[in-house]
Structures are given as structure tokens and as C-alpha cells.
Amino acid sequence: MSNLTYEAVNWNAPTSELAKVFWDQQWKQIWFPEEIAVSKDISQWQTFEHQDTYKKVFGGLTLLDTLQTNVGMNEIAKFAPDLQEKAVLTVFAAFEAIHAKSYSYIFTTLCKNAEIDEIFEWVKKNEFLQYKAARISDIYQSIEEGDPESLWKAMYASVMLESFLFYSGFFYPLYLGGQGVLRNSAEVISLILRDESIHGVAVGFFAQNIFKRFSQEKQDELKIWGYELLLDLYQNELRYTEDVYAETGLSPEVKAYVRYNANKALMNVGFEAMFPEEEVNPIVMNGIRNEGSTYDFFSQKGATYAVAKVAPITDDTFNFSHLKGSEKSEEK
Template sequence: MVKTYYKAINWNSVEDAIDKATWEKLTEQFWLDTRIPLSNDLDDWRTLNDTEKKVVDHVFGGLTLLDTLQSQDGIDQLRKDIRTPQETAVFNNIQFMESVHAKSYSSIFSTLCSADEIDEIFEWTDHNEFLQKKAEKVNEIYQNGTPLEKKVASVFLETFLFYSGFYTPLYYLGNNKLANVAEIIKLIIRDESVHGTYIGYKFQLGFKELTEAEQDRFKDWMYNLLYDLYDNEERYTEDLYDDIGWTEDVKTFLRYNANKALMNLGQNPLFPDTADDVNPIVMNGLSTGTANHDFFSQVGNGYLLGHVSAMNDQDYDIGRK
């Protein structure tokens, strides 16, 4: 009998059904930015004033940085602590789509902005103190944290920290502007919803293996991390939105999504904010299905994507029963 040197992945013998379900969910909603007709938003873009354009530019610059962090460092670190062979395949898919997300913002920039404006966006992104601080905080956990700490950092990033940027395109979508830009954001949100629930589920499996005392200590660490990230995110939000007057609305949206992140981790919410407290224009933008049609039946720039729906809370309701 030859000694096994390398094991083949066997999708016919799956240890965790959530791995297979997540793989199928992610592959069925595959998309690329090159198929969204962003140039159709140029007329809307020209109606925005300079302050509004600056906000859009900078929030997308910030999102580009966070997706870069997730695709280059975050998923690599999470992949080191897998429980099943299929989990590696799921993380491979997630890593690729995070790269697609990061590239999508550059497609938006190249459509709406001049070369000099694009240079300014990345200069701002590379040197904004609050943006750099949250990237540093999350990546420090990726590089030096425990497997459970890394999963918490990832869920906080994807289900909470992204949303200070997501607010802007959802607001414009709710006001019937920049529909194709928002289409990309809704597709990204749909992906991140699956990523957050899946990684949160994997966290819950490991968390249940801790003793009660270990769980209590870990909860203290987790909520302290959230407080720290939220404090910085408030300042980042003020830096982005004070000039346009949206700061307090965005903070409410952040607190609502921080609670969603905790829910993905199987934990109790921290903030009193609910969907009813969020600007209804933004919630409408978040919940409205896209006008785009089936992407498997069309090719080229004219095709638009089918119904974009985020994961429901119950889709991965394992561990919270």
C-alpha cells in the first residue's frame, strides 16, 4: 500500500453541509464589474456638486483599501485554520471575489473621474489616518491573532466597517441616481453577506468548543474590539460626511450593521439601533431588487444582473437555535 502524500478533495464526502451550500451560493451569484454599464451613470454624475463627488470618490477609495486588505491578507490568514477540505475551496472563492470587489471600484473611478482625480483618491486613501488605523487594527489581528480572533476581525470588517462606505451609493440609489454604480455595490453587499454569515458560522463552531470561562473572556475581548473600531469609525465618518451633513445618519447605519455583525457571530447586539432607525431612503436602496436581467443569457456590456438578494438571517442560522 502506497503511503498517501497528498489527499484529493472529495466533494462527494462533505463533512459540513454548510461548506457545500456556501460554495453553491457563491458560484451561482458570480459576477464581474466589466459587465455593468457604468457609463450610463455619467449624466447623473454631472448633476452632483463638487462636495458630493468628493464624498463618492473617497468612500470608494476607502472601500478599495479594505477589499485589498481582505483579498491580500485576510483570507490567506483565515485559510490557515480550516476545519474541512471544502472550506479551503470556499475561501479560495471568497478571496477571488474580494479581488473583483477591489477592482470594481477602479472601474467606477475610470468611468467617472479624470486621471488627476484618481491620483487624488488614492493619495487620500493611502494617508487618511482613520482609514489607515482600522486597516492596521484589523490586519494586526490577522497576522498575530488566534483563529477565533481572526474570524471576528473578518466579520467586523465585512459586516460592519464596509458600511460607512456603502451608505453613499445606497443613498443615491434611493434617490434614483447612479443606478449602475449602486448595482455594483449591491452585488458586493450580496457577496459580503454570504462571507459574513459563513465566517461567522465557522467562528461559532470554534467558540462552542471553549469553556464557559474562556467564552466570557473572549466576549470581553470581542466587545472591546468593537468599541475600539466603532470609536475610530465615528471619526472616519465625521471626516467623510461632515461637509455634506450626513454624519449622524451614517453613524446610525453603522450601529445597525455592527449589531448584524454580532448576530453573525452568534452574539447579542450592542446598540439599540434597528432597521427602523436607519434612513428609509438607504434601507429602500438596500432592499430594492435590481432592474438587471439574467447574466447567463447575455454577453457584453449590455447585460445586467438578475435579482440581487442578500442572505437572509435564517440562511445560516446554525448555532443560534
């Protein structure tokens, strides 16, 4: 038996003030895919022109959320030094499992079994998808006990996955949903996106707390590592986008959206944006901004859920500068 002293999580000790904020916000947002009437999309689906792209997009997203459930959040939670942070990350992992399952719910509603099997086979064979899963997973699995550098790298990779790599996939349902096409499936995506926003900000914040304790030299070294990883993932993402969106002609717009979100991911970890500002398709941007006002499933759930109505997320939702105070990272 080991001689370790086992510590109990004490939520009364303010070890990590924001852990409580993230915990509360995540639970307020609880949702289940079955609450969305995806079956209302069936008639549009039957005549939808780009079923192949749509299915691949959802297959790719399923893989990323599977990885984030089974490896990402769990590995980071295992090695996070603070017990409250660990609890928050464990809750996030449960939401990743809901996300991964929700795509299957959409598949079951819209597709035949043989088509579903085909997509899950395609996921295993698509080299770009497999590349990004392997690249991120390797970093997750390289965390060493008591080593803040490898933990920071895993948190950085997690933010890249959640704030950047998901968006080549999110683009399509948001783009279509914003035009009234397959709108209920798009609502599932906007619920997932709402969770990913918290995850990216929270894990980015935990990462910044680790980062600011490194020496200047170490920070410079990790920044180079971080930008190189992002660029490598970006190159892969361009090829993935071209591959999946080929028949739709949407690749250039998807790529612009991917760059926009890569910048957001960098900002979540406290790094400077890398890509120049450019216009992103307004339908997709609008879909996100209006999310809180256009979707109303909480009100459809009946009285018990009425109190759970969640305020819409805006760019200011996660502005914690008033809480961070002197803790604010000074590495820029």
C-alpha cells in the same frame, strides 16, 4: 522534506455541510463590474455636488477590499482546519479581488487620471482608514498554526470588516442610488453587498463552530475581547464618518446605519447585539431589500446567463437553523 501526510479535499464526505451551501450560493452570484453600465452615470456625475465625498467613500472601500483579498480571506483559508472550508474561503478571496477592482472601474469611468491618483494618495494618508486596516490586518497576521483561538479572532475580525466596517462607505451610493442619483454605480455596490452578506454569514458560522468548543471561561474572555475590538473600531468609524461625510450633513444617518450593521456583525458571530434598535434611513434600507427586484443585469447578459438568475437576498436567506439542528451554538 517534511513527513506530513497530504490529504485531498473530498467533497463527498459531509465534513461541513454548509460549506457546500456557501460554495453554491457564491458561484451563483458571479458577476463582473464591466457588466454594469456605469457610463450612464457620467452626465449626472458632471454636475454632482459632493464628488469629493463620493470619491473618498470609494477609495476607502477599495482599501478594505484590497486587505480582504490579500490578507483576510487568504490567511483564514490558510489556517482553517477543514479542507472544504478552505476551498470556500479561497473562492471568497477571488470575489474580494473582483470587488477591489470594481471601484477602479467606477473611477476610470467617472474621473480623470489625476483625480484617481489623488484619491489613492488620500487613502494612504487618512489616519482613520489606516487605523482600521492596521487593526484588522494585525489580527489576520497573528494566526498561529494549530491555535483555534487566534483563528477564531481572525474570523471575528473578518466579520467585523465585512458586516460592519464596509457600511459607512456603502451608505452613500445606496442613499444616492435609491433616489435615482448615480444609480449604476450603486448597482455595483449592491452586488458587492450581496457577496459580503454571504461572507459575513459564512465566516461567522465557521467562527461559531470554533467558539462553541472553547471552555466557558475562554468564551467569556473572548467575548470581552470581541466587544472591546468592536467598540474600538466603532469609535474610529465615528471619526472616519465625520471626516468623510462632513460636507454632506449626512453623518448622523451614516452613524445610525453603522450601528445597525455592527449589531448584524455581532449576530453573525453568535453574539448579542450591542446598540439599541433605531430607525435607519428608509432609502438605504429599501435599496437593499429591493435589490433582487430592481436590478436586472442577469437578464441583460443574454440567454447564456438566463439560468444564472439569482434569488434576491432577504433576512431569511441565511437562516440555516433547519440544517444546523443540534449543532446550533449554545453559548448565549
